[in-house]
Amino acid sequence: MKGLSVSKIVTALMLAGLALLPLYSYLSGNIFILTLFTRIVILALAAASLNLIMGFGGMMSFGHAAYLGIGGYAVGMLAQEGVGSGWIQFPVALAASATYALVIGALSLRTRGVYFIMITLAFAQMAYYVASGLARYGGDDGLTVYKRSDFSGLINLGNRTQFYYLCLACLFGVIFLIWRIVNSRFGLVVQGLRSNEQRMQAIGFPAKRYQLVCFVISGTMCGLAGALLANNTDFVSPAVMYWTRSGDLMVMVILGGMGTLFGPVMGAVVYLLLEEVLSQITEYWALIMGPLLLLIVLFGRGGIMGLLGRVGRG
């Protein structure tokens, strides 16, 4: 063990901050911050799932927001049809995301590099237009979720604090799973494929099978984020699947540090907080955000985690 490094300390502080946030919100009476951070935690979960295929697996998916929509629509559509139970909504959301990932993955993984980016983007845009066409479920205008998922009294999603902790538990759970996966036999194969596919074939691994399974795991995790997001906003619309959303997720991952466990969480926190703060200062906040991101990507190879690692080494 190398002991305490700067990146470990910063990560620990960030996690402690996330865990104690409801306390701060309660003491200061600032309810808005809890709402904001619930959104941050959910999108951090989505970014973490994208990092599994992008950072560890080397598969640059530009259509990850599709799962946010699929998970969200699963919750919204079931609620609209009178199925309010979270015990049904969430499994359906995960199963739908997994199925979509299986089909999209099987088709997309026949391509490599920039073609893979384009085809995942194209499929996500297809999902976007399909959702826009769902007249029964609000079409373009989206679908209001009048009642949050009901977990038979076990946990009340209507309660801000409880809901926040549910999201945080999901985030930590997913990161724990990713940690186990990347160090498992399966994870080593997937990372080996990122590093050198030809070599992996030569020592006896059929590449696509492993990549596809990884793709499905990642999509399912993101579907969970989608189901939570619909509950958070009480609303789901095609806009959550729009390609700029997928881009946001990619930026979070790259900003925080690809292929690191907590990088995507860091990226999501920094990106969304910056967006929040800058948009209060000026409506042209994107003009400041853009160059800022450019600087980090240009000079901070490995994202924030990479920067912190270098600071730690002096």
Next chain:
Amino acid sequence: MAEPLLRVEKLVRRFGGITATDNVSLDVAAGELHAIIGPNGAGKTTLISQLTGHLAPHAGSVSLGGRDITYLPAYRRCALGLARSFQITSLLLDFTAADNVALAAQAHAGTSFRFFANARKEKGLRDAAHAALDRVGLAHRADVLVSKLSHGERRQVELAVALASKPKILLLDEPMAGLGVTESQGMVKLLQELRKEVSIVLVEHDMPAVFALADRISVLVYGRVIASGDPDAIRANEDVKRAYLGDQHVVTHHG
């Protein structure tokens, strides 16, 4: 004569108008070290790639232990006991030497669809990796990232990776390429050891090494086998001398 371990029959591969592999037939017996030599551009790597399944032939067949493997994908051939090293070192650079070798062992030790247990703590895989690294004399560098290893050390890792899959036959594509004199001598020594355990197909430019090691040599020129036989026969062969006009002294004076 018993069924050869590896049999190549009338293999043909074209690239546009060029026939890179032109009706090549070869046999490699069990326990044999069969060297393939030839001038640059003779189609040696093209031939190896068809043996390993990275390139599909247009005609002909390849069989391993009597089983037709002509159209099997690379990973299936590997499972049947055919391992290769690459001419240009092709390793997982961001993995340690031990990880590289352990992955090869993992490919041959049960399913890799295990998602939870830490693979770096699997004793069987780690032991196999260290044994293979030890075999090539690199045990002391096991935990170094491959990107930090020297060229010679990487060649040794290549070999360890191939060994870790417990192959029946080893296809070595220029294992000496880019090695210094002492490193080359070390590699020759190592191959002399390994040949006791496994059949080897050796593609190599280093003539002294080839003539010191090979049981049989096949000479490839413009995609065609122009001669095949033991080192003495090849050394005396007129066609070979002509093909190697520039390098003639190499063929005749070493070994």
